Amino acid sequence: MGDLQSLRVFINCLDQQSLPRVLQVCSGVYFQGSVYELSGSEVCLSTGDLVKIIGLQLLSVSCEEIDTGATYELPTDYSGQFRLVAEELPYNAIEEIVGLCPVGVDACGSFIFTSREELTIDNFTVPAGTKLTLVTVEDADNGERLARCHVVGQNKASAEILLPLSLKGEFYEYESDRGFTLQEIMSSVRLSCRRFRSTNMKNCGALMVFSPVYEISAIMHMRKNVVKFPSSLEVDVQDVTEQFQDLVFITPLSLTEVASQPKQSFPTMAEILDGPEGDPFFNSSWFKELQSGRQLVLHGCGHTTYILASTPKGKKGKQYYFISERYGGRMRRRAREFGSVYELYLGSSQSPGLKVSVTRYVEAEEEEAIPALSVGEQLEVLRLDRPMDISGAAQKVESLICKRTMEVDDEDDEDDEEDDSEELFLPLFMAGHFVEKLSDNKKYKLTDLMGSTFPLDVKVVTRDKDLEKDPLMGLTALKLEETFTETIVLASLSNKPDWCFELPVSWLKMSVCFTSDHLPWSSDEPPDLHIETVTEVTEKFYYEYHKCISKIEEPPPRPPKRKPSNSKAPKKPPKSEKKLPKVKINVTEQLDDLSLYQTKGKRVPAPPPPDDNPDQPPPILPRKSISNAESVSMPNMYVTGPTNARNTAKRLSDSDHDYESIEDALNNPHESLFY
Incomplete structure (x- = not known):
């Protein structure tokens, strides 16, 4: 103790x-x-x-x-430096120096001392006050222990001498002007227990000790x-x-530390110390059971290959799954759908020789080199063509070369079918609707499809019998996107030791500890394990996974920009430059008398008081000015009307509504044409 x-x-x-x-x-x-x-x-x-x-x-x-x-x-x-303060008490023997100070040169230097008296060793004299650097301790042939010291004499001549540890004298530590950092002081056993002064202070600085x-x-x-x-x-x-x-x-262990344990450590009982933290990545039933204090049975660890799959967006939204390579259900390939020629190109790069059927009519556009497509036409993707220059477009675009064939009846000859085929150039920016043509109706295992090119659309037609409930059964479609390998810990709940689930190490942050509790089965009869091979994950996991792998897809190409037309349309002359008939001047003066073209915003002066002459017409009342856009069409100036302006003005003055009288005045010349 x-x-x-x-x-x-x-x-x-x-x-x-x-x-x-x-x-x-x-x-x-x-x-x-x-x-x-x-x-x-x-x-x-x-x-x-x-x-x-x-x-x-x-x-x-x-x-x-x-x-x-x-x-x-x-x-x-800390960037400041400190100077070592020498001890004032003398050392009485070399053995005392060696016992109190570490021997040897380290990163912070060696112990340097001086002798107050002159030393004579084997016809070699060391003057008093000479600096001696302790290097090491050696054993002589006769068993005597000697201290090897480095000496710098006159003219900077250096030598090494051996001083017996039993040598008596009065020795003092030499104080140098060298500065030490905090890291140097803390890393040296010899310096960490010494006294220092700041290098900014001379002999008046405070004495300090560091710990x-x-x-x-x-x-x-x-x-x-x-x-x-x-x-x-x-x-x-x-x-x-x-x-x-x-x-x-x-001892708390993370899942990574559990996975590094030897195989002899499993199976064993464990207790959850800290459950998963942060946003949940899993929607499975076993994830809700990972609470602090819950007992788990750890059966082992290893590596498992998974397939990341997703469903089309439906009432529940998109769903995402981990599917283990152990999955025992059967799947049938499902025709893929493509919404553009660019998607068709991506599908053909993954599946060479892709054949599709057109499901929606496409109208031809000659300016953008878009051919017409009819429903039911069969297309076989051949290759990607070099950028072509579309007439009227400001840039070159790439096109997909496809072989087009029409559906023929069984009575038609094969030669006729070959004659109906032709090559089409489909620009990548072209929109369309295509469905993949599949030639097989075979049921596949998941391991058989893992060698195919992903993504792959499938439908589960036979459930996995080892699962209590297969979540993939009944889904309309399932897209197998990509494969990846994860380090897992195979575990089960203590009340259901035979129903196991896999804990992905890199996606679950939790800690457990091994316990000495007995396994929930007899040592001679281990249970038959049923491993859950389908794990539903959240949308957050789906996007976090793609962030980790940094998978960036290129965007689809844009339609080409239109080139500006070279033919320029003739400019219309401004309204002020239009040539008007000479007679329009008279009409303009006449209309000015009727106050049709008064400037908006200007107040019209009041009319003069009427005189007693009955032959004169009554004064014309001022009207509100109207804009050119609100004015009526101009009358025909080449036909002489049956009435003069004076009679027209008189009739206008007798009317209760001015605008009706003005319309009559403007329409009378047109009526005179038929007269």
Whole structure:
């Protein structure tokens, strides 16, 4: 049993190569009100708790000023440097130097000392004050231990001498001006316990000592997860590793760690510590059972090939499935449908020699080189043609060369059928409706279709008898999109040990721990396992999967831009430049007298007061101005009307409605034509 000491001192002196170590908390009680939280992990320590230290990570460096006792923490990447302060007390023998200081050159230099008196070794004299660098310790032939030291003499001549460890004298550590970073100080056992001054201060700077602050990763007794807490907690601990060697600590394991266990570890019982986190990826019934505290039977681990499948969009929306290669149902191939020539091209690149039937009439367009297609025509995709230049288009487009044949009756000869075939050039941007022609009606196993080119449309016609309920049976269509391989853990619930399901390691973030509980069957009679081979997944999984594989499809081509026409239409002369008949001037003056073309927005002056002469016509009342768009058509100026303007104006003045009188005035010249 180790000595009682504080947690900080124990961790600072701990050799990380000796981990794991078991500690017992001897003083200091930390209840819920004093819970320490670090990086989202909470821990509370109580007297008597057993803690198994499994890892250390440097968080920061605690700096303490010796004179004032002030403490503060510095980050590990602190850019400042510190100078080592030499010890004032002398060393009385070389053996004392070797015992207190590490021997050998490390990244932070070696121990340098001087002698206050002159040294004479084998006719070699070392003047007092000469710097001696301790290199190593050697054993002589007579069994005497010697310290090999490096000496730099006059004219920078260097040499090495051997000093017996029993050599007595008065030796002092040499203080250099070299600066050390925090990382260098913490990585050296010799420097981590020494005193320093800041390089910015000379001899007046405060003396400082540094101590590391670690993040401790530990497993606590009767706790089911790894806890993390800082080494700066004021807790006294005792090392009890030797007394509790046989103590079993529960170790949490992720699914990745479970899959890396040897085969001899299975089957075994396990308990769920933390269930799946985040948005669910699975819609299966077993996924809802993965709750914290639930018992599982782990039967083994391995690799399984899956097929990602989807259904057409229906009342329930699109559905997505994992289908294992163990699936035992039978499938029949289903004709694919294509909504454009570009989709037809993609299908032909996956299935060479693709034959389709036209299901919707397409009208020909000569300008865009689109041929006419009739319902029932048979097309066989031959190849992709080079970009062709469409007349009237601003760019070249690619076209798909197809062989067109018409459906013939059985009475027709084969020669006539060959004569009816022709090659068509279908632009890729062309819209259309095509259905694949299938020649076989065979029932396939899933393993037989895995060698085909995907995507592939199928329909399940025979259910998998090993499943309680086959979710694929009854679907109108199923598209097999692609295959992939996953690392899985084969598991089952403790109340149904024979009905197994596969846990994909890379898509389930959960932790379990092995338990010593007995398996739910007798050792001599293991059950026959029924593996669930179809797993329904969510739409979120479908898109997350495609993000991981970074599958990007090219968009379909756009229709070509039209070229601007070279023939320019003659410009219409502006209205102001149109030639008007000379007689229109008179008509314009006449209409101006009738106030038809008054400027909008200008107020018409009031008419003069009437005189007593009855021969004069009454004054013309002002009218609202109308725009040219609201005016009526111009009268025929080449026919003379039977009435003059004066009589017309008189008749207009007797009318209750001005607009009716104006219409009559404009229409009378037209009526005179028939007169």
